Amino acid sequence: MNQQHKSIYYPPGGILIWFLIILEIFTFLGGIMVFLNYRTEELTLFQEAQQQLNPLIGTINTIVLIISGYFIANSIHFIKNGENKKAARSILISLLLGVTFLIIKSVEYYAKIEQGIGFSDNTFFTFYWMMTGFHFIHVLLGIGLLTYMYIGINKNTYHSENYFDVESSATYWHLCDLIWILIFPIFYLI
Amino acid sequence: MLKEIKINTITLTVLLVLIIAIFLLAENKASSSFSIIASLTAIKFMAVSFQFMETKKTNIFWKILICLFVIAFLIGVSVLS
Incomplete structure (x- = not known):
């Protein structure tokens, strides 16, 4: 299988998920560049708006998502090695960490709504809601996929001879990590 | 397999150190922190992607695409910061 991955057509998780990844990360890059361009034009407004975000919450969420990515990466090695129970347990931990991420993000969103900060409040928050909201939907979809994989592994639908879907879902989950790695410092830190 | 899990664990440790370092750098609000944060973000991105x-x-084509993306990110951030 590893040798097969060396073919341009067979990256881990399949070529379609890799097309999606490349497309998505470049789309988000475009969004980040437009955001930074507006930032140079309205620097004071952006700096003031950023003060309303809590970088500690963003950092905790980054840690949660990275650890989740670590467990999903391990689950692939476990399932390839025929250790289904360990694979299922790793996916479950990833799943729970993903849910934790969404809970923390929802609390943050609720606080912003309570403060009356909406989509059209200013340019900073238009981008904030749009990009973090789009990422939120990605994580939500990822949780659905991981749940399906967890059930599949427990039912022995997925095992060491049939793990392509699990690998694709794991690759998608890493996409969620990658997007957050990019947008977190842009909105919360710099 | 155990070797891969071990490498994953080392990668996770490095990533956690980087995340905390980025947070502390941002808290200091030093003038040079913008470019340092962008560089550390690029390292985090590469670590998650490659490991x-x-x-x-994967085939070198995908590796090049990921590297091109990171270069585009760093150029874009340095030009627009």
Whole structure:
């Protein structure tokens, strides 16, 4: 299988998920560049708006998502090695960490709504809601996929001879990590 | 397999150190922190992509695409910061 991955057509998780990844990360890059361009034009407004975000919450969420990515990466090695129970347990931990991420993000969103900060409040928050909201939907979809994989592994639908879907879902989950790695410092830190 | 899990664990440790370092740098609000944060973000991105997502096992085409993306990110951030 590893040798097969060396073919341009067979990256881990399949070529379609890799097309999606490349497309998505470049789309988000475009969004980040437009955001930074507006930032140079309205620097004071952006700096003031950023003060309303809590970088500690963003950092905790980054840690949660990275650890989740670590467990999903391990689950692939476990399932390839025929250790289904360990694979299922790793996916479950990833799943729970993903849910934790969404809970923390929802609390943050609720606080912003309570403060009356909406989509059209200013340019900073238009981008904030749009990009973090789009990422939120990605994580939500990822949780659905991981749940399906967890059930599949427990039912022995997925095992060491049939793990392509699990690998694709794991690759998608890493996409969620990658997007957050990019947008977190842009909105919360710099 | 155990070797891969071990490498994943080392990668996770490095990533956690980087995340905390980025947070502390941002708290200091030093003038040079913008470019340092962007560089550390690029390292985090590469670590997740190459180790966790297994880009290291793919064809060179995918590796180049990921590297081009990171270069585009760093150029864009440095120009617009």
